[in-house]
Amino acid sequence: MWPILKAEFRYSRDALILTYTIAVLFLIAAVLIESWGFYNFMWNTTITYFIFMGIVGASGINEKRYRLYTVLPVRPKEFAVVDTLYVLIVQLGMSGLWVLYLLFKPDEIMPGTLWLIVANNALILIIITMFGVHYHAGFFETKRYKRLNWILLLAVIAGIVAWFQVGNSRSTIRPLWQYYSSAPVAVALVLVWIGVTALSCEVFRRRKSYLA
Amino acid sequence: MTYIQNVQQEQVRSGASMLLTLTDLSAEPLQSQIIRQIRASILAGELEAGANLPSIRALATEQRVSVITVQRAYESLEREGLIHSRRGKGFFVSELRNQEKKEMARQRLEENIGPHIMSALSEGMRIQDIKAVVDSVLKHNGAKQGVTK
């Protein structure tokens, strides 16, 4: 497993450097510009993260990475763990920048900020993992699963859009964030993330074809 | 110079002093080519009695043919009594008295040209004309083969 994880990081090294450079530029701007704010900065890095993952994911699919892996004498479980660790580590890097921001702007720290960070990490990872579930479920070769797959994808997209809409409305933003930035929600989201990761591993394992 | 050197290297590699020339272009199956060439070497005395033939796999690799082809060639030669196998040791050229060798060669010649002579007769050739053809062939090619052993 470790050789594969190492290889994935080494292979995407240039893209990673570029991505983190962009994130750091956002950090610098957010620290220097008064009106930027913590929430905006979190959005900046999150969008950057998803774009990066989109590119890496698409590139991996294009190069048929799972096909390369399947020929190797390695358990499918280990690839699933590699995928999980990869998305986790990159996001943790981003949230490290969040903490760095708060060190520069300690006045923006609120009672629930720690839980907010945990909750956001979990939510982002849940979303990215669901994309994985959707992709792997496409190799089940039965109609029932394919239908379920598309429903799942639409649900996630609807959820993201709704979150965006809600987040944009000024009147609801404060109370919603306060509710969100709490231990129970954060812990619940982490548990959901663990569940979704397990689902993704299982779906990957049950694929009928690893040709792509 | 270089060509001869390559040839000598080939002989060293195969162990036995056996040089085979196999071709896909001939009408003769590869298996037959192997059998014929090894038989010729044995009957002409180039492969001496007791000499160790290359293992089936070694010969197959060297000549770029399938193992089964060599295996069947060896089995056929064994049935003819030209070679014999010793368990775990490989294949060896059998002891054949010169008389036996000559008899084998004679038998093969008869088998080979018998039908040709019959068809020549049926095409209306006379016996003396057939003999003249044999003499002519011997005159042109016999010199190359050298004196019989």
Place this chain on the structure above:
Amino acid sequence: MTAAFSMRDLVKKYPDFQLGPLNLVLEPGTVLGYIGPNGSGKTTTMHLLMGLIKADDGTAEICGYAQDPDEPAWKADIGYVGDEQVFYEYWSGEKNLEFLSQFYPTWSNPRAAALAKRFDVPLKKPVRELSKGNRVKLALIGALAHTPRLLLLDEPTSGLDPVVRSEFLDVLFEYMESGETAIFYSTHILSDISRLADELALIDNGRLKLRRAKDDLTDRWCKISFQLPGNNIRLPGIATHRHEGRDHQVVSFDREMTLRHLGVLGAENVEEHRMGIDEIAVQILKGGDNVADPQS
């Protein structure tokens, strides 16, 4: 000795095609040529053996081990060159081989380097800049460098020029010398396996039509021309029969039987011609089930 692979009633279903039930065993020390028209299921068979797709029914074993994805050591016994070659495209051939070497206990770097030299592969170039031929060569090195017990080759010489093809076949002959390895070689280019293959398996439309020693086929099949007056001449052991007046041409799959019969019938001007393995394969694939009996 455990078989290099053994397939028992293996089935894979697709909407408009079914492979199997397939029963095929490959013993070590054997080269098995796998021949069949496009779409007959050759590549699907390879994918099933490699574990790239999962069967709908039946079982397969590699070197005696079940194809358990959670006990994947059996994959280390396989060298695979597939219908597509996958790599880390932006990495060089060298880096890709370095990556692969971590997974195979029997990997030999000197061997990989020697093969690269022999095949003349540019190892420092990024893979995405390599020609198809070079990609295939790189895949071959990846498959051979750990000297696996089973080589699965799916049309490996497509895209290779004649010199490299010859080198490649040389390497395969040497690979077989120990007697402990086996090759399963699917191809259209029958001249590749005309000398290398010990046995041939013919597949058509998902079903195995024949499994025989190659020499058996080339020994027993032949074209015979002869002259015989009369109509309605029935000969045993023939696949096709053409005649014009007294002149006849047949393709026989049992040379001795047909010749004997011709002798009995008093045929004249009997001439026989050997058939190459490609001609024989075409006859079998065209001829339907009456032509040859499969031996699994």
